Amino acid sequence: MFDIKNIQEPRSVEEAVKILHENNNLKIISGGTDVLIKLHHGDMKEVELLSLKNLKELDFIKVLENDTIEIGSTTCFTNIYRNKIIKDFIPALGQGAVSMGGPQIRNMATIGGNVCNGAVSADSAPSLFAFNAKLRLRSFKGERIVPIEEFYEGPGKVNIRKDEILISIFIEKKDYEGVRGTYIKYSNRKAMDISMLGVCVVASMKENKFKDLRIALGVAAPTPIRCKDAEKYALGLEYSEENINNIAQYAVKSASARDSWRASKAYREHLIKELTVRGIYEVTK
Template identity: 50%
Template sequence: MYNIGGYNEAKTLAEAVTMLAESPQRKLIAGGTDILVKMQHQPVVEQELLSIRKLTELKKIEKREDGTLVLGALVTFTQIANEPILQESVPALVDAAISMGGPQIRNMATLGGNVCNGATSADSASTLFVLNARLHLQSAEGKRVIPIREFYLGPGKVDLKKGEILTEIHIAPEDYRGFSGYYLKFAMRKAMDIATLGVSVACKVKDGRFDEVRIGLGVAGPTPLRCTEAEAYAQGKMMTAEVFAEIARRALTSTHARTSWRASKEYREHLVEELTQRALKVALHRAGGVYHV
């Protein structure tokens, strides 16, 4: 049962910000696919909800004149999967959207909710890490922008201050132009399951070598993370089987995998090495490149 002590619905972002400032204890609800589950399993006495699901200004996907991609916080995963702008510019984010739950969940779940839930298993998070996404937040006190890598503070904890609403997610042109990417999710079931491990990669190729590689992992630590040592090693390397294996091995140095009921620490570390190589090869194939075996 849901113990809901009150329910209000904002018609505009300005109204939502005001209502949240008046009662900071209110919980925001959009698609409801995360918060309602939390309320059911961890009941809070008379939880008051503030719905922002009708804020059309937060449902846009656009590419600005300077190339910046802007995704409203209320964009659904179905929108992401079907958006030609994103299919062309950031296909790895489309991969992540398609892997998210089933059609019913994707129709309801929002990108902003997926990020603000703070889960290391969030399907969008590792790709947004790779894309150096910047989060735009708004409250009655003003606006601020924070890199997504600074937003995650710990398991289920994010830097969302009282009264704040995530409004937009921005991806700069230099963080996707010239890159090829891929998101690969491993789960115990083939569909509608939380990731045992998620790997997102982006790479640039120049003269038969890796010009730049980015690797993001989900469920390899308490928060999503980037494999900075592996990324630094890959730069300028030939695309050989040995290099792929070494990139994957060095990706392990950034992880903090643990044993849970879904998988052991050792199995997750095996997945990091195996899936990193697989994802890199698919990204490279998408870029029209070949690697040397």
């Protein structure tokens, strides 16, 4: 039996932020795939929940007038993977979505919950980092926009206040236009396993040289990261096997890989190098 003291189910965002303003000790739940596991294991006692499941206004994917792509926070991973906008413009995010869990989990888990959980292994995070996503947060007092790189503050810790709700995620046209991206996940099993390493590579070429290269890693540091030194090194660099290997080595240096029960530091660094190389080839071939 779940130890739930109370659950509130607002019908609008305005009602949700008002409830949260009056009681910011409420635990926000959307798909519930993370919270329910913690409840099942007894990690949360007499919890009070604020459920967003009825907020259909946050379940959407659309292109705004300025060609920015906006994704509502309660959009589930199945819908992200199947959506034509995602497939046409940011398929790497769809690759991350379909790699998460099994069909039942993807039908329930939401992108907002995946981000706000703060897990370094979140399958949406590397793609959102690589595409410079921005997060729209709302409280009873107003809204603020936070770049994704400023949102993750540590393992399981994110830059969201107790009275705030994640409304949507933005990816601007300048960050997805004219580039190709891919997401590669490595895990111990081929299905329904937590990522041992996630790599998103985004690139564009001009005259056989790197015009733009972005490399984002999950499970390679205390938070998802961008490999800025590798990206800077790659700009204007000629396309060659040697240069691609050097770029990947810079990506390894950007990481803070560590030993864990799932993999040693040395093995993770090997994966970073190999998957970065594979990702670069995939988006430039």
